[in-house]
Amino acid sequence: MSKDFTLYYNPITVNSIKVMLLCNALKIVPEYKNIELQKGEHKSASFLQLNPDGRVPVLIDGGFVLNESAAILQYLAHKYQSTLWPNELEHQAQVLKWLFWQGNEWNKVVGAYAHHQVVLPHWRNSQPESFSAQHLAKFKQVMSTFNRALNGKEYLVGNHLTIADISIGSYLIFADEANMPLDKYQHVRRWLENLQVTPWWQETQAQLLKTLIVKL
Ligand SMILES: N[C@@H](CCC(=O)N[C@@H](CS)C(=O)NCC(=O)O)C(=O)O
Structure with a gap:
């Protein structure tokens, strides 16, 4: 095909x-x-x-x-004319806002979890590294901001899934493996659980698992 x-x-x-x-x-x-x-x-x-x-x-x-x-x-x-990129100008602007926020704030702090706890140990066959107090403080700050943004909302922008949820959510696909401390962030956990039960999330996880197993 x-x-x-x-x-x-x-x-x-x-x-x-x-x-x-x-x-x-x-x-x-x-x-x-x-x-x-x-x-x-x-x-x-x-x-x-x-x-x-x-x-x-x-x-x-x-x-x-x-x-x-x-x-x-x-x-x-x-x-592909999907509402994952919304039609309304204001929603488009909000999606862009979250994509930029992800690149500037979320990526550095939350991305480090996936990278240091899962990717590097996998590549180097090494133990995960622990994080500095400074990193953990920044993690709390970024996660609290995100948790507040999700208070009372099912999705980040409007009332449907967008590429903002997908982009930010992707960093949490290894949340369990990375022992990411999410317990205190109830809105983030609820939002993540909604993503985790979708067929597309599960299909991606299965694809990744296959890769990890094949490589191990
Ligand atoms: N801002 C870029 C970052 C891309 C990026 O950092 N990719 C990593 C993998 S997640 C990479 O290729 N790293 C190899 C390197 O930097 O040498 C994006 O969002 O696509």
Whole structure:
């Protein structure tokens, strides 16, 4: 079966996982090309031609090449005319606000959990590292902000799922494995539980589990 587009990715990196979640939510199947970061494939001349930044994910749609996961999410949700990219201007602005917040605040602090507790130990066959008091304080601050934003709401923007939920939620796909301290954040836990029961979330988790098992 010919695929609609190609996605260069690495299945245990969160920026790739975001796009996998979206593809499963949209029921679209890209041609997945695994870039082995450990082997340095992302720094090869051929990959650097696609993304001079040397990072995954990268989408190739016909002659169109796009890196940056947030831009890929928006492109695909819009292209497939999904309300995951909402129609209303104000909702679009709010989705963008959360995508920028994720890139500037959430990513640094929450992304470190997945990276240090799951990805690096998996790659290096090493023990997870503990976090500094400063990191934990920042984690509390960021998680409290997010918890407040979800108070009384099922989704981040409007009353339906958007790419903002998918993008931010992707960082929590390894929350259990990373022993992420979420107990105190009841609205975050409720929101996450709603994502976790969806077929697209579960399908993505199964894809990831398969990768981890094969590699272990
Ligand atoms: N802002 C970029 C970040 C991409 C990124 O950092 N990708 C990581 C994997 S999650 C990567 O390829 N790292 C390899 C490297 O930096 O050498 C995005 O959102 O796509």
